[in-house]
Amino acid sequence: METWLPSLLTETPELGFDLAIKLSRVAVKKTQPDEQIRLRLREVYEKDADALIASSQVVAINFQTVAAANGYWRT
Numbered sequence: 070m071e072t073w074l075p076s077l078l079t080e081t082p083e084l085g086f087d088l089a090i091k092l093s094r095v096a097v098k099k100t101q102p103d104e105q106i107r108l109r110l111r112e113v114y115e116k117d118a119d120a121l122i123a124s125s126q127v128v129a130i131n132f133q134t135v136a137a138a139n140g141y142w143r144t
Contacts, residue, residue, distance in 0.1 A: 077138035085139055089132035093124070 073095065079085040101107050114120035136142070 077135050082142055085135040086132055089128050089135050092131040093128045
C-alpha cells in the first residue's frame with residue numbers, strides 16, 4: 070500500500086491549503102469509494118450553496134490542522 074500522506078509539513082501556507090483540500094477530497098473518496106456515486110452526488114451539491122459552504126468549512130478545519138502542524142509557518 071502506497072503512503073499518500075507522508076507528512077503534514079509543507080513549505081508554504083499555500084501548499085498547506087492545497088494539502089487541506091487533498092485531505093478533504095481523500096476523506097470523501099474513503100467515505101464513498103464508488104466513483105460513479107460520487108459523480109452523481111456532485112451534480113447535486115455543485116449547485117447547492119449550503120453544500121458548497123459546508124465543504125469549504127471542512128477544508129478550513131483541515132487547513133487549521135495543517136497550519137498547526139507547521140507551527141503556523143513560523144520559524
